[in-house]
Amino acid sequence: MLDTESIRKDFPFLRQGCIYLDSTATSLTPEPVLNKMLEYYREYRANIERGIYKAAQIATDAFEGARAEIARLINAKPEEIILVRNTSEGINLVASGQGLKKGDRVVTTILEHHSNFIVWLRARKRVGAEVKVVMSDGEGFLDLSDFERAINGRTRLVAVTHTSNVLGVRPPVKEIVKMAHDKGALVLVDGAQSVPHTKVDVKALGCDFLAFSGHKMCGPTGAGALYIREDLQEKIEPLCIGGGTIEDVGIDHYRLRQGPSRYEAGTPAIAEVIGMGAAASYLMEIGMPNIAAHDASLTKKVLEGLQEVPSLTLYGPKDPRKRAGIFSFNLGRFHPHDLAVALDAAAGVMVRSGHHCALPLHKHILKLDSGTVRASVYLYNTEQDVEVLLSALSEISKTML
Amino acid sequence: MAKSLYENYKNFPKTDCGYCGNTSCITMLRRFCSGELPLSECIYFRAGLYNVNEFSCSPPVPRGTQKPSISYIRPCPTDADRISVEVSLLPPEGSKYGYFDMITLDNIFNHAVPGLRISPSLGIARLESEWGDVMGFSEGRVLIRRASNESSAFWQLSRFVRSLWAAVS
Numbered sequence: 001m002l003d004t005e006s007i008r009k010d011f012p013f014l015r016q017g018c019i020y021l022d023s024t025a026t027s028l029t030p031e032p033v034l035n036k037m038l039e040y041y042r043e044y045r046a047n048i049e050r051g052i053y054k055a056a057q058i059a060t061d062a063f064e065g066a067r068a069e070i071a072r073l074i075n076a077k078p079e080e081i082i083l084v085r086n087t088s089e090g091i092n093l094v095a096s097g098q099g100l101k102k103g104d105r106v107v108t109t110i111l112e113h114h115s116n117f118i119v120w121l122r123a124r125k126r127v128g129a130e131v132k133v134v135m136s137d138g139e140g141f142l143d144l145s146d147f148e149r150a151i152n153g154r155t156r157l158v159a160v161t162h163t164s165n166v167l168g169v170r171p172p173v174k175e176i177v178k179m180a181h182d183k184g185a186l187v188l189v190d191g192a193q194s195v196p197h198t199k200v201d202v203k204a205l206g207c208d209f210l211a212f213s214g215h216k217m218c219g220p221t222g223a224g225a226l227y228i229r230e231d232l233q234e235k236i237e238p239l240c241i242g243g244g245t246i247e248d249v250g251i252d253h254y255r256l257r258q259g260p261s262r263y264e265a266g267t268p269a270i271a272e273v274i275g276m277g278a279a280a281s282y283l284m285e286i287g288m289p290n291i292a293a294h295d296a297s298l299t300k301k302v303l304e305g306l307q308e309v310p311s312l313t314l315y316g317p318k319d320p321r322k323r324a325g326i327f328s329f330n331l332g333r334f335h336p337h338d339l340a341v342a343l344d345a346a347a348g349v350m351v352r353s354g355h356h357c358a359l360p361l362h363k364h365i366l367k368l369d370s371g372t373v374r375a376s377v378y379l380y381n382t383e384q385d386v387e388v389l390l391s392a393l394s395e396i397s398k399t400m401l
Numbered sequence: 402m403a404k405s406l407y408e409n410y411k412n413f414p415k416t417d418c419g420y421c422g423n424t425s426c427i428t429m430l431r432r433f434c435s436g437e438l439p440l441s442e443c444i445y446f447r448a449g450l451y452n453v454n455e456f457s458c459s460p461p462v463p464r465g466t467q468k469p470s471i472s473y474i475r476p477c478p479t480d481a482d483r484i485s486v487e488v489s490l491l492p493p494e495g496s497k498y499g500y501f502d503m504i505t506l507d508n509i510f511n512h513a514v515p516g517l518r519i520s521p522s523l524g525i526a527r528l529e530s531e532w533g534d535v536m537g538f539s540e541g542r543v544l545i546r547r548a549s550n551e552s553s554a555f556w557q558l559s560r561f562v563r564s565l566w567a568a569v570s
Contacts, residue, residue, distance in 0.1 A: 337546060338527065338534055345538045346407045346523035388408060392523070395407070399520035400527055 002286065002294045008380050010282075019349045019385045024165055024193060024326050024356075024376035026215045029275075033218060036278035037271040047267055049244060063270055066277020067260070070225050073280040073288075074191075074210060075201040080233075082226040082263045083273050087192040088115040089239070090211030090226030091159070093263065094188050095119040097237040098157060102128035105155040107185070109134045109142060109171065110365055111164040114357045116190045120159060130154070136365055139317045140167035147179055155185040162194035162210075166358045166366075166374065167316030168299075168326035170194070177206040186232070192216055197295055197324060197378070199288040202227050214276030217283060223272035226263075233259070240265040291379045295325040298377040298386055302327055305390035310397045315366055325377040328356070331393060332401040336373045339396070343373075347392035349385075351375045406434060409456050410522050414445040417504060425504035427521060427539075434458035473551070483533070483547040486554040490541040490562070500541030501526070501565050514564065528561050535561040 008014050010030035020028060040062065046055040048063045064078070071078045084090045092115075100106070106120045110133055123129040132150045136142050151158060158180040163170050177187045188209040194200055195210075196217035202210055207227075214223040228236060238245060241256065242265035248255045256262040283291065300320040306312055311332040317323045331339055340353035355362050355371040362368045375389060406427075415426050421442040423429040432438040433456070440446045440453045474485040490500055504521040512518075516529040524539030533547040535557050543562060548554035 333529070335534060335546065338536060341536060341544060342523065342525055342527075345540075345542075346520075346525060391411065392407065395411075395520065395522055399522060400518045400525065 002290050004382050011380050021375040022350050022352050023378035025352050027218050033275050033278045037275040040271045040274050062274050066274045069277040069280040075203050076227050079259050080227050080230050082260045084224045084226050086213040086224035087211045091116050093239040094209050100129045105130045106157050107132045107150045108159045113165050116159050140169035142171050151183050157186050159188040161190040163324045165193050166328050166356050168323035198292040217279050219276035219279035220272045222269045223276040238263045242266050299325045301386050309393045328372040328374045336371045339373050347388050349389050409458050420444045427504050480547050486545040488543045501539050537565050
């Protein structure tokens with residue numbers, strides 16, 4: 001089990017006494033990660049892969065070391081990790097680099113974040129690709145037989161989330177990968193909400209692409225990663241090309257390098273990538289299974305508590321074993337934004353409100369125009385945080401509806 | 402660890418007896434949190450019915466600017482064709498513990514105004530209307546959501562604040 005009390009001491013943001021329940025939007029950053037980034041700026045501030053002086057070499061080693069740590073987090077090879085800004089950029093890279101053409105089919109789901117949804121609608125608009133959206137039931141569960149019908153011989157890609165950022169449901173990605181591969185389609189997994197919270201093993205999962213963000217896994221903003229299976233890298237065009245991506249350039253030709261650097265044009269976010277690598281090490285040292293167990297224990301408590309708050313409507317599965325620590329709900333006729341403001345003002349509880357970048361899910365499955373309030377837990381949250389949330393919600397329900 | 406005002410208030414006597422010289426328990430608690438008064442001013446604590454050690458409070462964290470101000474949030478995060486307005490009112494001179502006394506407000510209105518709800522324990526008043534929703538917080542902040550334009554926001558603000566001014570701390 002986690003020593004939450006000692007973990008909390010690593011997070012300076014928590015020292016002001018607030019209750020942070022919005023890690024699904026972005027996580028807090030611990031001292032070891034902050035220090036690692038400052039160390040770069042203070043002690044070896046040089047560009048990577050270019051200079052031959054010592055500081056430049058240290059910077060390059062730190063950058064590549066971070067790539068190796070990020071790879072280790074998901075059981076990939078360092079050469080399979082493309083360093084990008086965030087999950088959205090990773091997904092855009094695949095969307096634009098795959099060379100989709102008229103008549104190709106992309107299968108996605110109604111659970112997706114806009115980042116894994118509108119890129120496919122744009123592909124439909126730009127090249128005439130066909131987009132098939134697999135619907136869920138009211139709780140967010142997907143039916144594998146719907147994928148069986150949706151994936152056909154023309155399907156080039158199945159793009160699916162590993163964990164819904166609204167309902168917390170975890171689609172059966174392993175089974176979807178097998179089904180897609182059997183029909184010759186590749187699979188892109190949006191790991192933004194799964195990689196920070198549980199052990200993700202790309203080899204066991206079998207996916208072809210996995211995108212995730214550093215800022216949701218205790219790292220800084222501005223650094224993310226895209227796993228591209230090694231043998232596919234030749235087939236995926238880079239999103240940007242330029243400095244650092246080429247092997248040779250002549251007056252009328254250029255040849256791109258092999259490996260991840262072909263995708264990483266220009267000077268990258270060096271400090272942020274180093275920070276993301278430190279965050280991966282930080283999480284692995286604590287142990288992903290321990291983090292998952294801590295999330296699960298808080299999930300059980302939140303689920304039980306929320307269902308006892310009068311007039312509260314909870315969305316998604318009620319069985320804690322079938323969901324991650326992400327809880328979307330509404331309270332009576334309270335507008336989600338007003339409820340989030342009330343929780344902040346009354347009890348210092350920070351939660352997200354609105355559509356959570358998942359409008360299709362809110363419109364077609366939840367049938368909600370104004371969105372929901374979303375609370376989410378992570379390794380630094382405690383049972384006391386949950387109790388304050390629940391008692392503040394009960395008090396609002398009792399006194400303000 | 403210091404607890405929020407609301408967490409402390411949950412376990413407070415909440416009798417509003419006035420023996421401590423304050424208009425309400427929440428005012429007493431605010432003055433305790435700002436370091437103005439010890440809990441021993443309260444007869445229930447003096448009688449040993451409540452344990453001083455169970456209450457710890459940091460001064461309320463200033464939210465946004467403390468100077469009187471008005472800021473427009475365009476578009477309103479959910480309704481693209483509407484606006485939100487946040488107003489910070491000037492706290493009374495020398496006051497360290499808030500602006501509106503929600504206990505007194507609750508006693509005055511007591512569900513008498515349609516759509517107005519006051520939570521003394523949370524320090525929040527909320528007016529729901531067809532023109533948008535308005536929320537007032539005990540520290541003097543007022544939030545107007547989903548107003549159709551600036552003049553509508555001002556109209557709602559003046560209507561709401563006129564009510565809340567009935568009980569300035």
